[in-house]
Amino acid sequence: MTTMRIGLLFGGRSGEHEVSISSARAIARALAAEENASKYEVLPFYIQKNGRWLSGTLPQQILASGKPLEIEEQTGQDDSPAGQFPNFNAVDVWFPVLHGPNGEDGTVQGLLKLMQVPFVGSGVLGSAIGMDKIAMKMAFAQAGLPQVKYIAVNRSEIWSNPCVFPKLCDKIEADLGYPCFVKPANLGSSVGISKARSRAELEAALDSAASYDRRIIVEAGVVARELECAVLGNDNPKASTVGEITFQSDFYDYETKYTLGQADCSIPAKVSSAIVSQIQEMAVQAFLAVDAAGLARVDFFYIESTGEVLINEINTFPGFTATSMYPQMWAADGISFPELVDRLIQLALERHGEKG
Numbered sequence: 001m002t003t004m005r006i007g008l009l010f011g012g013r014s015g016e017h018e019v020s021i022s023s024a025r026a027i028a029r030a031l032a033a034e035e036n037a038s039k040y041e042v043l044p045f046y047i048q049k050n051g052r053w054l055s056g057t058l059p060q061q062i063l064a065s066g067k068p069l070e071i072e073e074q075t076g077q078d079d080s081p082a083g084q085f086p087n088f089n090a091v092d093v094w095f096p097v098l099h100g101p102n103g104e105d106g107t108v109q110g111l112l113k114l115m116q117v118p119f120v121g122s123g124v125l126g127s128a129i130g131m132d133k134i135a136m137k138m139a140f141a142q143a144g145l146p147q148v149k150y151i152a153v154n155r156s157e158i159w160s161n162p163c164v165f166p167k168l169c170d171k172i173e174a175d176l177g178y179p180c181f182v183k184p185a186n187l188g189s190s191v192g193i194s195k196a197r198s199r200a201e202l203e204a205a206l207d208s209a210a211s212y213d214r215r216i217i218v219e220a221g222v223v224a225r226e227l228e229c230a231v232l233g234n235d236n237p238k239a240s241t242v243g244e245i246t247f248q249s250d251f252y253d254y255e256t257k258y259t260l261g262q263a264d265c266s267i268p269a270k271v272s273s274a275i276v277s278q279i280q281e282m283a284v285q286a287f288l289a290v291d292a293a294g295l296a297r298v299d300f301f302y303i304e305s306t307g308e309v310l311i312n313e314i315n316t317f318p319g320f321t322a323t324s325m326y327p328q329m330w331a332a333d334g335i336s337f338p339e340l341v342d343r344l345i346q347l348a349l350e351r352h353g354e355k356g
């Protein structure tokens, strides 16, 4: 059997750079596991925080250590963002293990599509809609999926015009009230998200979110259990066992997500079978609504007092470490981590073979 060369693309010009390194380490390990080692050869490519690409031994060292190159250590022979741009013919299938902007948002997917090479995960449209929380919510609304009330904001309403800003805050207070959640539209891992409980907090939250993105979303806060569901497939995707996240902090923020022991997960979630079915159905609808492919994790709010299930968001490249929800939910359904990455590569080849 000839080995397939897998281009593992990780790091990225994103606030989720470090998370990408953790996911890529786990995926590299799974590709080297006994059941995959004879099938795949891993070629790592690292996108530095400044956006330059690196190939060769340095990406391997970063994968081994788990430590990113900090801005002052960034290398590059010249100032071109391409850096050591890969030879696209040296790879059989690309595995873009990138979270957040400049990687999970259709940019890298566009490059790979132009190069006519197979790659894991969603294409340009699914990645772009899945990344932008405003576009995502429009697609969900069109699909009839219930969600929290929200207001879409442009950075210019926050920074450019001092007359507009107070009116914007008045509107948010009147339409959504407190607490509300202010989010950069194109990010993940809770980077840039604030919970606002007062006018002063709202003003600070909008200013902070505007420092990350031109597009911002403000949502009505709900008190709810947080349930997640993994989806796997292309045009006929399947939903996994449903899991629940619990934590002591005010919300599921970056520190809670990535500090050992701050959050717990229950797989399967202790909810009725009717809620499980509803979530699985909604997860598949959300996947299709944004035109996702390969994989996605869909996050939900379950308001137990009313029985309502609201969709929160879709992540087209969810956290992928050994302890991340996505692989753990599939493990509960009998799909091991190495088998999962193998299936994703097969789905990439299937999608590449389709016309259009």
Ligand SMILES: Nc1ncnc2c1ncn2[C@@H]1O[C@H](COP(=O)(O)OP(=O)(O)OP(=O)(O)O)[C@@H](O)[C@H]1O
Binding pocket: 148, 181, 183, 187, 188, 189, 190, 191, 193, 219, 220, 221, 222, 223, 226, 251, 252, 253, 299, 312, 313, 315
């Ligand atoms: N409208 C809301 N009401 C209550 N809590 C919320 C709301 N929106 C977000 N949160 C809290 O903030 C967390 C992060 O929100 P969200 O999932 O939208 O961000 P994210 O950055 O895309 O996260 P990730 O991609 O890592 O899952 C949620 O898991 C939840 O704890």
Ligand SMILES: C[C@@H](N)C(=O)O
Binding pocket: 016, 019, 099, 100, 187, 188, 189, 297, 315, 317, 318, 319, 320
């Ligand atoms: C990586 C992070 N955005 C997640 O969805 O898990």
Ligand SMILES: [Mg+2]
Binding pocket: 187, 188, 189, 313, 314, 315
């Ligand atoms: Mg997200």
Ligand SMILES: [Mg+2]
Binding pocket: 299, 312, 313
């Ligand atoms: Mg989420």
